[in-house]
Amino acid sequence: MQRAIVRMQAIISETLFLARSRMQRLPFDPGPIDLREFCSQMVADHEENPRLKFQCAAGRFPATGDALRLRQALENLLSNALKYSEGRWCEPERQP
Numbered sequence: 001m002q003r004a005i006v007r008m009q010a011i012i013s014e015t016l017f018l019a020r021s022r023m024q025r026l027p028f029d030p031g032p033i034d035l036r037e038f039c040s041q042m043v044a045d046h047e048e049n050p051r052l053k054f055q056c057a058a059g060r061f062p063a064t065g066d067a068l069r070l071r072q073a074l075e076n077l078l079s080n081a082l083k084y085s086e087g088r089w090c091e092p093e094r095q096p
Contacts, residue, residue: 028066039054052082
């Protein structure tokens with residue numbers, strides 16, 4: 001039940017986001033973010049998906065940005081990756 005409530009809130013929030021962006025009234029609230037902690041929490045929020053795992057080098061990865069907008073963008077990418085990976089693990093490769 002809790003997950004359904006969280007997902008419904010996300011849908012409502014995304015709908016408001018789209019409406020505000022079309023009206024050019026999109027709020028932007030930059031602040032400090034630790035990207036390692038941020039991504040770790042995002043993956044933890046998707047614990048029901050066993051294909052998803054988070055690996056990152058030790059240490060902090062400080063950045064400045066709008067956590068809400070960043071989460072929306074990464075949620076979209078993550079959702080698409082899981083949806084279109086046809087049940088396989090997707091692991092990024094480091095390119096030389």
